[in-house]
Amino acid sequence: MKTACSLLVLIASATYASASAGPPPFTNGSPLVSGVDGSYQATVRGKNLSGIFRFSYTSGNQTVTDIGNSYAIFADGQCYTGDVHAAINTDTVGGVFDTSDTENGNTASGFFNGSMDQNSAYASFSGEGALTLVNGTTNFGNSTSSASSFSDGSAVGNAATDGTGSTTTGDTASSTAVTTVDAGGSSGSPVVDSGSAASSTEAADSFEATTSKVPVIFVTRDFTFSGVRNSMNSQ
Numbered sequence: 350m351k352t353a354c355s356l357l358v359l360i361a362s363a364t365y366a367s368a369s370a371g372p373p374p375f376t377n378g379s380p381l382v383s384g385v386d387g388s389y390q391a392t393v394r395g396k397n398l399s400g401i402f403r404f405s406y407t408s409g410n411q412t413v414t415d416i417g418n419s420y421a422i423f424a425d426g427q428c429y430t431g432d433v434h435a436a437i438n439t440d441t442v443g444g445v446f447d448t449s450d451t452e453n454g455n456t457a458s459g460f461f462n463g464s465m466d467q468n469s470a471y472a473s474f475s476g477e478g479a480l481t482l483v484n485g486t487t488n489f490g491n492s493t494s495s496a497s498s499f500s501d502g503s504a505v506g507n508a509a510t511d512g513t514g515s516t517t518t519g520d521t522a523s524s525t526a527v528t529t530v531d532a533g534g535s536s537g538s539p540v541v542d543s544g545s546a547a548s549s550t551e552a553a554d555s556f557e558a559t560t561s562k563v564p565v566i567f568v569t570r571d572f573t574f575s576g577v578r579n580s581m582n583s584q
Contacts, residue, residue: 376409377437379467383581384409385437388417391474391576398424398480398570402461404435404444411435420446422457422480424570429457429480440465442474454485455567461574471577478574484567 376384390403400422405412411434412418418433429452435444446459463476 377439377467379472385467385472386581387472387578388580388582389435389472389474389576389578391574393420393422393478393572393574395424395480395570395572398422398572400424402433402444402446402574402576404433406437422446424457424480424482425568427452427455427457427482429455429482431457437465440467442476446478446480451485456483456485457481458483463574471579473575473577475573475575477571479569479571481569482567 379385384406386406386408388403388405390401393400393402400420402420402422403417405414405417415432418435419430420433421428421430423429429449431449432447433444434447435442441463442465443462444460446457446461449457457480459478459480461476461478463474465472465474
């Protein structure tokens with residue numbers, strides 16, 4: 350009878366050991382029949398930062414539901430929420446916080462890495478991460494301008510035969526003549542050549558401006574986290 354009981358114990362032990370080392374349901378190093386399936390939740394702590402994140406697994410893979418894979422972190426006076434992507438690999442866990450919804454022009458994103466105790470009753474896990482806060486965008490512009498002008502004016506004037514003339518170089522020209530009388534009483538005949546003027550003006554003006562949007566990184570906050578598998582059921 351004792352021999353039969355011993356054989357049953359050995360068979361059960363061998364079966365369990367074989368199953369633990371084999372394919373699902375004993376997945377990712379988990380000693381449980383359900384593998385790593387379940388819902389995981391962690392608290393986050395850091396300077397001017399506090400929050401939670403959660404993720405869930407089913408059939409050895411992360412689920413795709415938003416409610417089961419999300420974070421809510423309060424940092425520097427704003428609450429940021431978004432999606433979580435996580436992976437369990439035997440005794441380690443890591444993930445990414447997707448870019449959050451915009452809060453007053455600010456967004457957040459980050460990552461986390463830690464270890465997981467697969468032999469604990471709640472698959473407890475802990476580690477460190479960082480959250481980067483981005484303060485919207487700012488306009489960054491480059492502009493250039495140039496201008497030039499040119500002008501030229503000329504005038505020619507002359508007077509002859511008992512006349513006096515004057516000339517001016519510039520934008521205007523004028524000439525005058527004065528009549529005189531000779532001894533015979535006849536009137537002098539002045540000959541007048543009116544001045545002529547020419548002017549030209551050339552001007553050029555150009556302006557070029559370019560504007561681009563550049564993100565401004567406000568701050569990166571380091572944090573620690575610790576969590577457990579709080580349910581064997583996935584969400």
